[in-house]
Structures are given as structure tokens and as C-alpha cells.
Amino acid sequence: MRKQNTIPSHLHLLMLLLGCLYNGELCMSCSESERLALVKFKAGLQDPHQLLSSWEGDDCCTWTGVHCDNETWHVVSLDLQYHHLYHGVSNGGRLSGEINPSLLSLKHLNHLDLSSNHFKGTEIPSFIGSLTGLSYLNLSNAGFIGRVPPQLGNLTSLIYLDLNSFYSMHDLHVDDNFQWLSFLSSLQYLDMSGVNLAKISSDNLFHAVNMLPALSVLILPNCHLHWPQPSSSSSSSSSPYLNLSNSLTTIDLSNNQINSTFPLWLTNSSRLVHLDLWFNHFHGSDT
């Protein structure tokens, strides 16, 4: 009785294998749980121009913007940057809607790009902080508003964090609970252009930045950086200080209306190759 059952199942497997080889591809496709997670994620989105029309069928690894590991076939990258989905001239039809927490089922995700879409009026979901495999997170100019969630501090593998809000200036802000930044120990690239940082002191902010050993690029223009008034310069320790012995090569602090004596530490680096201080009022020098 048993043999009668096992032989056909072996045959079935063999036929399946031959079928795959005949088609010239490996018998691999995305896992069912990851496919379902993506289907659920898509259901939460509004996609008026059907940018994700390829998101059907069994093999989610072939869907637009979805990239799988070539050996494990797990989804490792979700690149939904608007400019990568749509190459025409029209600006309409950006993705919007809800970011479904089903993304958490993508346990092997290391690259998430939702940039240049239009999630207007929604906050950056705090559960993104639980996607701890991420090394790349790009939420730039995606229409998010509100507080940058401190849960991002759990993303200790993050190398690139892009929260650029140039097109919706100051819709995003960081509040006084910003120590999370100092936990991003792998971070090399931080862009917070146009994120409102007025609620925190630049001294404390730079203190957190100084704890990032690998940080190379720091982009903070139009951030309402809160700089102490030169008059209260009694203690030099309250003066914001970036430790340029670290790996910083690029610093952009432009357009922050800083009115201060010129910070001498800026002259103290051999590595710095790009420095932008436009539209601030630095004058004279520190004592």
C-alpha cells in the first residue's frame, strides 16, 4: 500500500524537476508567505497608474521592484522608488495609501526604497524599525509627515538613511527623543534635508552624530538647526562640535540661518572633501 503511494509522488517530483529543466530555469520561486505579504502590502496602496500591475502570479521574484536572493530566493529588496517604476514625463500616479505591516514578513529584506511617492498625510510607520535586516532605507520626498519614529534606532545594520524632505519642507520632524540616532552604528550616509530639527539642540544632535563611527556623509540643510547664540559663549562645551577625526567626508549644513562665530573644528580635518555652509551667518572666529 505504501509503495503504491510513494512511487507516484517520486514520479511527480521527477516530472516537476524535468519540467523546470525543460523550461531552462531552476525550480525556485518566492516563498508563499512572502508572496502573500506583498499581495497584502499592495492591497493597502493606492496605485492609480497601475505601476504594480506586474504583481500577480506565483513568482513574486519577477514582480516589478521585487528582488530575490539568487540562491535562497528570499525577497531581499523592495525598490518602489517612483522614478524606477515610472519613466514617463507625467508626475501623476505616485503610490500612496497605507504601508501595510505585512512587510514584516519579509524577514530577509535589506533594501527598502519608497522614495518620491506620495504617502501624503501618513506618518513613517514605526514598525519599519523592526525590519532589522535593512542596510538601505530611502523614504526621501515620499510625502511622509510627523515625527521620525525613534524605533528606527533598532536598525543597527543600516548603512544608508535618506529622509530628505526637500519637497515638503519641515513636514517631518525629530523630537527631543532623538538618541535613537546614536544607535545606528553602521550608518555611513545620513540625509535629513528639510527635516525640522528645531526641537533639539545642535550640541546634543552632534553629540549623537559623533557616536556614529562609520558616518561619512552628513546632509542637514534647511533643518532649522538650533544653534546657541554667540552671546552665551561662556562655556565652549555648549558649542556644537563635530568630531572630524571620524570618517566624515561630506558635511552640508547650508540654509540653517546659523548666526555664530565660525566653528574652528571645521578647519581641523584632513578627510573632509565637501563642505557646504551656504546661507548661514558665520563670522569672526571662536576664541
Ligand SMILES: *[C@@H]1O[C@H](CO)[C@@H](O)[C@H](O)[C@H]1NC(C)=O
Ligand atoms: C548570485 O549573485 C551574486 C552577486 O550578485 C553572484 O556573485 C553569484 O555568482 C550569484 N550566484 C548565482 C548562483 O547565480
Ligand SMILES: *[C@@H]1O[C@H](CO)[C@@H](O)[C@H](O)[C@H]1NC(C)=O
Ligand atoms: C533616494 O532616492 C532618491 C530619489 O527618490 C535619490 O535621488 C537618492 O539618491 C536616494 N538616496 C540614496 C541614499 O540612495
Ligand SMILES: *[C@@H]1O[C@H](CO)[C@@H](O)[C@H](O)[C@H]1NC(C)=O
Ligand atoms: C527597539 O524595539 C523594541 C521592541 O520592538 C522597542 O521596545 C525599542 O524601543 C526599540 N528601540 C528603539 C531605539 O527604538
Ligand SMILES: *[C@@H]1O[C@H](CO)[C@@H](O)[C@H](O)[C@H]1NC(C)=O
Ligand atoms: C573623536 O573621534 C576619535 C576617533 O573615533 C576619538 O578617538 C576621539 O576621542 C574623539 N574626540 C572627541 C573630542 O570626542
Ligand SMILES: *[C@@H]1O[C@H](CO)[C@@H](O)[C@H](O)[C@H]1NC(C)=O
Ligand atoms: C547675529 O548675532 C549678533 C550677536 O548676537 C547680532 O548682533 C547680529 O545682528 C546677528 N545677525 C543676524 C544676521 O542675525
Ligand SMILES: *[C@@H]1O[C@H](CO)[C@@H](O)[C@H](O)[C@H]1NC(C)=O
Ligand atoms: C584639532 O584636533 C586636535 C587633535 O585631534 C585637537 O587636539 C584640537 O583640539 C582640535 N582643534 C579644534 C579647534 O577642534
